[in-house]
Amino acid sequence: MISSLNRIKLILILCVFFCKDATSQKEENDLFVSKLLTAPGSFTNGVEGPAVDKAGNLYAVNFQRQGTIGIVTPQGDASVFIDLPKGSIGNGIRFGKDGNMYVADYTGHNILKIGMSTKQVSLFAHDSTMVQPNDIAITNRNTFFASNPNWKAGTGSVWYANKKGKIKMMEGNMGTTNGIEVSPDNKRLYVNESVQRNVWVYRIKGNGKLRNKKLLIEFADHGMDGMRCDSQGNLYIARYGKGVVAIVSPEGKLIREVKLIGEKPTNIAFGGPDGKTVYVTMQDKGNVEYFRTDTAGEEWVRMHE
Secondary structure: OOOHHHHHHHHHHHHHHHHHHHHHHHHHHHEOOOEEOOOOOOEEEEEEEEEEOOOOOEEEEEEOOOOEEEEEOOOOOEEEEEEOOOOOOEEEEEEOOOOOEEEEEOOOOEEEEEOOOOOOEEEEEEOOOOOOOOOEEEOOOOOEEEEEEEOOOOEEEEEEEOOOOOEEEEEEEEOOEEEEEEOOOOOEEEEEEOOOOEEEEEEEOHHHOEEEEEEEEEOOOOOOOOEEEEOOOOEEEEEOOOOEEEEEOOOOOEEEEEEOOOOOEEEEEEEOOOOOEEEEEEOOOOEEEEEEOOOOEHHHHHHOO
8 A cells, every 4th residue: 555655755746747748738839839029010110130139138120110229128128229320221130249239221231330338330331332231141250241132123132241341242143132141050151032932052152252052942922031040050031921930941841831920021030048939020010929949049059159
């Protein structure tokens, strides 16, 4: 017979086992389910460029009005972080190894640098011959790639900026270049063409030179916008108009599609306490959604090394 003490121990062991199992099941059920982070209309329809700092704060452009950068704390409090210089409107945002924020200013043909402690805005790179720097990607050497779409002409190009902000075109004669990302090993550059629905992959060589262009994946319908890599090298692609985030392997296989609440996602960032929260900016709703995934973002991992 089981003594009273042993019976109690057995009950406690079973409770721990089933509680852990229930918790694990709940976490699994919560994966890839999109939820609202900010209220609809909290951003303008120009909401873009989400990026997360080391403290877990989320930033995105055009909070409340055009020309701003908004901040959403881990507690969910949203406010204006900074007003950009007059005439500047941001798009893509990235954090450099130096801790500064870099912003694609598409109206000014600039990449701006913002000191996080001082909020001082300075010019990092400029070229008036660019139609617009749209999205930006950053390497582990703190060099940059920027997409440069011409929406009216249906064309685009890819530009490169070194550590000192010297910028030049690296690839032309493309479709409407938009989302852009560097692989976790910093050997490959991914670039998508929104209208043509192609995602291309290049080998990155010295001084930002691009070689061995190959088609990674082509979609039959709907557009594309921003992209980010997780730490395993999978691409998370905002499928504008379809209302999903497509997760694509480094080999070009569509792993899954995450259904969103809105229909027009513009860009993506990883954050949260473990880097496994995916934030998605939504043009049609003027807000930010989020969902949990099973792999941390590459940028988040690099930032916390």
